[in-house]
Amino acid sequence: MEKSDVCTLSGKAVSDLNLEDVVNGSLKSDDFRISPETLILQAETAEAAGYRELGLNLRRAAELTGIDNKFIFDIYTMLRPGRSTLKDLLSQANSLENEHRAPLNAALLRETSHIYSKRGLLRAESN
């Protein structure tokens, strides 16, 4: 990938990220965050080299760039065994799909809800 073309999550060009602006405080964390576009390009690169699954991972990651840290922690916790009810997972999937434009992650949650219900890894609804 041509480095000068790459922009970060905030829209800054990577080539414009410099020490001076870090020191004077004009650059913030989001200016250094990888953008969904870059992650999708990386996904395509991986897929072209035969890494289909890594490609999908990076596509899910592209969707997660717009989601804040806390929400990511929450989703991860939900996915741990015995943490969520079927309803929790499905409604979170809907929210990811509809509110966060994260259909691939939504699909992951739906797949999870299906498997967890089969394998007894859901939290009981009554709780």
Add this chain to the structure above:
Amino acid sequence: MRSKRFEALAERPVNKETFVSTLHEAGLIPMDSPNDPAPSLSIADGVVMEMDGLDRRDFDLLDRFISDNALDLNKAEKAMAEPSMNIARMIVDINISRKDILELTLGCTPAKLVDIVRHLNVLEMMMGLAKMRARKTPANQAHVTNRQDNPVLLAADAAEAALRGFDELETTVGVARYASLNALAILVGSQTGRGGVLTQCAVEESINLALGFKGLTNYSETLSVYGTEMAFVDGDDTPWSKAFLASAYASRGIKTRFTSGTGSEALMGHSEGKSMLYLEARCLMVSRGAGSQGVQNGAISCIALTEAFEGGVRAVLAENLIGMLLGLEVASGNDALSSHSEMRKTAKLMLQFIPGTDFITSGYSSIPRYDNMFGGGNFDATELDDWYVLQRDLQVDGGLIPVREQDVLEVREKAAKALQAVFKEMNLPSITDKEILAATTAFTSQDMPDRDRPADIKGAYWLLNKEPTVLNVIQALAKQGFEDVAHNALALQKQRALGDYLQPSAIFRDNFKVLSIHTDPNDYQGPGTGYRLEGERWKKLCNLPQVWNPKDFMDDLSASRHGSWLEEVGPAKAYLMEETREVVIALDPAFGTAINRTIGGLDLKDVLQAILDGVTDEGEKARIIRVPHTSDCAFVGAAGSNIGGSGVSVGIQSKGTTVIHCRYMPPLSNLELFSQAPNLDLETYRKIGQNAARYARKENPTPVPVKIDNTARLRLVVQTALMHLLSTSLVDYKGEVMELRIKKESYGNGKK
């Protein structure tokens, strides 16, 4: 009754290990459990209906995840139809490329992968590693930890490890609440040592993620997976939670690598009676399916368990290979303490070291074992020179670059000062100059002054839970005059925005140049292909501080030439009729001319005098001659025996090797031979003189006792060769045997 030899064997380090027979019901079997399934697969409408003997309706979490997410169904039909033996043979066939192998192996079920590697012996598996590893250039990873979670020492140690060439540094904590400070310390240290070295802090998953999000770490290999559903759930995760976590890391531009290894399921009591390797194959397919670019495997912390069983070490190599057959970056173990026996540890290491892997160890203890908080230290800071020598011996790149002590001291001091500056600027508990000095020269954390630990922990809490991020660190470095370190830390953050190092098997070399499957793909296909340690890199790896130039030694020898203390009397007269009882002392061409010290450091004048004194002790006379036509000890002695009236001679080489020879004996035979010159002292030379005199009187004395030290040759063989070379260069085949005497005025000047 006990054999003393068996008693000695019982005391050997290897016999401190546990060796047990297999117990497959408990999963205590490295490979080939009777409960392992045979490979099988049936697909209908793009869905796996049956895999490795199990119907879809009976699939557990892992079967389901593997069949839906990992198995490449486009490749599966062909792969599963291909006999395992054929694929095994393709792996070692240099005419078949890595890509062609992956076309098959990515379509294999776990049982099929195991069935393929079963056909390979360890040598063939090593050939598999050479061809199938993802990145062409091998690399290495280090552990940087200490018992006190001392940040100053962590920074200094990280800087040294980076300077030594490690491409990734991994820390962890003694006290969990230190995590953010430890991460900060090795980040600052690593970027002081060498820009682009990746760092991580292995802690609980959510803290790990938080550290990554803050930019304090740039990769993560804490994503552990297990080969059975029960073990996975006991680990408080599932393949889906791990897959999400991998995406979460990637969404912030953080490199991840999953972790698995033989033995973990058996250790957790959830093996289902399956072999360790079969379960590991499942782990590896889960890792691939979750979209991980790589794995850390090779039994890891369970290594001692796997190695307790027959074929355990082979199984560990097989699991590395299966990871590579799935196209994954493999950090191949050799991290946790695996054996009491140095021989056993090294032999195991060679399986990965010689063919090369993406990371030969998934954590070389760059700090002393005492401070290793991973329960590790299979190889530690005290064995770094061994590693360098192995690289030089075998012309193999083990990922480490030789260093000079002065450079290490400088970089350690700088890293400690850089961290001091960051702590100061960020209002973290201050670092004193005394601590910097201690960290610069420390061996272990015992050499460090105590810190206010509650204050550090409070600072760590603030760093983890409040606003500061790596940008504050970069700011602090720049403000305090560590611009170069700030630049390196900034460059890492820019790389996170570019994401090229999210690709399989990525490291940074040469000022942030990414080496990955795209820029540095392994193209090994036999001689002349693949990674070759040569050119500048080979020169660099050979450049050990211990290496000296033989020419310097030769020059030193020549410089010690202090004019002759021997003078020629005239051609040596031969008495062939045994008309006198004199002992002839025969010297080689360099004795007292080009060479004036024995290899053991004795002055040759003292040596000669001791022999003469010995002869005198017995009331006999000696004559000194120079043999110009040979530098060989036996022939010098033989030449001497042909000159003296008694027929007994002492032949002596300038390096000190001595023989008592007798006329009519074949040249290579002797009365007594003193071949270990470094072990001879002046007393021994005197006794040699005494015995020679007694032989001259036709007596039969007790041979002179000598010290035997078989390491002498080991230590001094090069010097021996060089001294002999010098002596041989002075051989004059047509020269006349001359009688010599010690110059009068030189008496008494021989002593040092």
